[in-house]
Amino acid sequence: xxxxxxxxxxxxxxxxxxxxxxxxxxxxxxxxxxxxxxxxxxxxxxxxxxxxxxxxxxxxxxxxxxxxxxxxxxxxxxxxxxxxxxxxxxxxxxxxxxxxxxxxxxxxxxxxxxxxxxxxxxxxxxxxxxxxxxxxxxxxxxxxxxxxxxxxxxxxxxxxxxxxxxxxxxxxxxxxxxxxxxxxxxxxxxxxxxxxxxxxxxxxxxxxxxxxxxxxxxxxxxxxxxxxxxxxxxxxxxxxxxxxxxxxxxxxxxxxxxxxxxxxxxxxxxxxxxxxxxxxxxxxxxxxxxxxxxxxxxxxxxxxxxxxxxxxxxxxxxxxxxxxxxxxxxxxxxxxxxxxxxxxxxxxxxxxxxxxxxxxxxxxxxxxxxxxxxxxxxxxxxxxxxxxxxxxxxxxxxxxxxxxxxxxxxxxxxxxxxxxxxxxxxxxxxxxxxxxxxxxxxxxxxxxxxxxxxxxxxxxxxxxxxxxxxxxxxxxxxxxxxxxxxxxxxxxxxxxxxxxxxxxxxxxxxxxxxxxxxxxxxxxxxxxxxxxxxxxxxxxxxxxxxxxxxxxxxxxxxxxxxx
RNA sequence: AGCCUGGUGGUGUAAUGGUAGCACAGGAGUUUUUGGUACUCUCAGUCGGGGUUCGAAUCCCUGCCGGGCUGCCA
Numbered sequence: 001x002x003x004x005x006x007x008x009x010x011x012x013x014x015x016x017x018x019x020x021x022x023x024x025x026x027x028x029x030x031x032x033x034x035x036x037x038x039x040x041x042x043x044x045x046x047x048x049x050x051x052x053x054x055x056x057x058x059x060x061x062x063x064x065x066x067x068x069x070x071x072x073x074x075x076x077x078x079x080x081x082x083x084x085x086x087x088x089x090x091x092x093x094x095x096x097x098x099x100x101x102x103x104x105x106x107x108x109x110x111x112x113x114x115x116x117x118x119x120x121x122x123x124x125x126x127x128x129x130x131x132x133x134x135x136x137x138x139x140x141x142x143x144x145x146x147x148x149x150x151x152x153x154x155x156x157x158x159x160x161x162x163x164x165x166x167x168x169x170x171x172x173x174x175x176x177x178x179x180x181x182x183x184x185x186x187x188x189x190x191x192x193x194x195x196x197x198x199x200x201x202x203x204x205x206x207x208x209x210x211x212x213x214x215x216x217x218x219x220x221x222x223x224x225x226x227x228x229x230x231x232x233x234x235x236x237x238x239x240x241x242x243x244x245x246x247x248x249x250x251x252x253x254x255x256x257x258x259x260x261x262x263x264x265x266x267x268x269x270x271x272x273x274x275x276x277x278x279x280x281x282x283x284x285x286x287x288x289x290x291x292x293x294x295x296x297x298x299x300x301x302x303x304x305x306x307x308x309x310x311x312x313x314x315x316x317x318x319x320x321x322x323x324x325x326x327x328x329x330x331x332x333x334x335x336x337x338x339x340x341x342x343x344x345x346x347x348x349x350x351x352x353x354x355x356x357x358x359x360x361x362x363x364x365x366x367x368x369x370x371x372x373x374x375x376x377x378x379x380x381x382x383x384x385x386x387x388x389x390x391x392x393x394x395x396x397x398x399x400x401x402x403x404x405x406x407x408x409x410x411x412x413x414x415x416x417x418x419x420x421x422x423x424x425x426x427x428x429x430x431x432x433x434x435x436x437x438x439x440x441x442x443x444x445x446x447x448x449x450x451x452x453x454x455x456x457x458x459x460x461x462x463x464x465x466x467x468x469x470x471x472x473x474x475x476x477x478x479x480x481x482x483x484x485x486x487x488x489x490x491x492x493x494x495x496x497x498x499x500x501x502x503x504x505x506x507x508x509x510x511x512x513x514x515x516x517x518x519x520x521x522x523x524x525x526x527x528x529x530x531x532x533x534x535x536x537x538x539x540x541x542x543x544x545x546x547x548x549x550x551x552x553x554x555x556x557x558x559x560x561x562x563x
Numbered sequence: 564a565g566c567c568u569g570g571u572g573g574u575g576u577a578a579u580g581g582u583a584g585c586a587c588a589g590g591a592g593u594u595u596u597u598g599g600u601a602c603u604c605u606c607a608g609u610c611g612g613g614g615u616u617c618g619a620a621u622c623c624c625u626g627c628c629g630g631g632c633u634g635c636c637a
Contacts, residue, residue: 187566198635319576558598
């Protein structure tokens, strides 16, 4: 208890948690805390949603409350079951559990209809015959107040009849709406008699053809929260102007009134996170689909090798405030590396193989050396890796004419082959074009395991694979999808796709990895030492084709210093 | 233009009238069988101007700048 108190006073709370804590302590809603994550099933979840998911489920967890998953399916035009499935999958993958509290706004269509009827009976809603353009005309604009609809004063009887007939499909789409009767002169445009029901002769994924009219977001959201007993309805800043409406419905209907609180949505450098723009990337073929590893969708990130832990850590670290923000993608990468450094097993591999023949190593001989699985986690132990006379190293690890402070292999120099032996470069073999195709080295048999008994030190340690047992692999290397940190900010007449990075995907088909990599299941993270963190792509065919994705490169101060 | 909202190092976020802190990024170094990790050090900030106060990032006034809002989307 003492500890708890200390933690609470030491750890500063964001403005929402501060509010939630106060409400709980003051006994508001009987001290109950109940949040919800309410996506519309019209697309895939992305990193921005992750922030919201972690917030809502996180608060419920921290304050001994509950969090619902609710699909806000009030517009059948764009919604699909496919998306609804993916949403549930993604939330679970992130590590959250809504238990039995999985709801749909469409669960409440009847109740919503009854409430609309009540509003009509009280003279607070009316059926309007204005079409789209006429309505916009009368709504006014930012500086001019609106004018009342000529249909605003229809009798309750007439409104009831018309609304009933709308419901039964008696009118074509767009011909009539139900509007709340609020205030056409309000400076808040959302309060100028907002549409609360529209006619849509569309099949709904959940309710089929039962309804010909559908409630608008404003008429559905607050009431859905209310029905579910939500105490704190957290949403992004753009809904700030909708809060008066949210409040108006709860109060006018005399129903439980949750508190809406808005926070700034997540923006990140080098990515786009709006559904519209992501859809264009998919449809125009700039990426391979919603789960392309370069996409900021949870499906893409999962395929890329991001872990739920890293994303959750990131979501907490980005903070929570009302000011617009642009998070640097480096923070995300840091969270991934930090997580994977602790958990990912290590393996050896070379991206661009360079053959090395160890001339004093007996021909035909093979041995196994012990390699550490994860230096950060001794419990993972060691594994055997085969070694023989012919091996491959990475082309980057040899230079014929090295610059100062180059610790890797070069003519006459000695390096350590990790876990194996010291080797010294004796000879370079080139092809007719002068390209280095092979190195002849000698090894020091005394240095087995990577240390010389005479205490001699080498500056460089490089990874290698045994030519006899290494497995060929296609490696997919990802870079930022955009060249500009803020791809949405384009010059006049420009488009965000102008900022696409043409080299965001590089496919390397010649890589070689140690044979045990094929035993790692798709999606499981591993580090190829000195190269980066990887995971096997689901496109792989076991025993036939190995395809691996680089999740993130290692930090590389050498490469950085040489830029 | 009207209304709403927000301005703290490069980025993000703390400090609610009392020493401007933390993280990422950047720089330097130590350790190292990953030029990784870890550790140490370092660079760098309260939008401007007034006011209240012993004392202001914080309160007041004013100016400037950013974001949002004119769907029968959410």
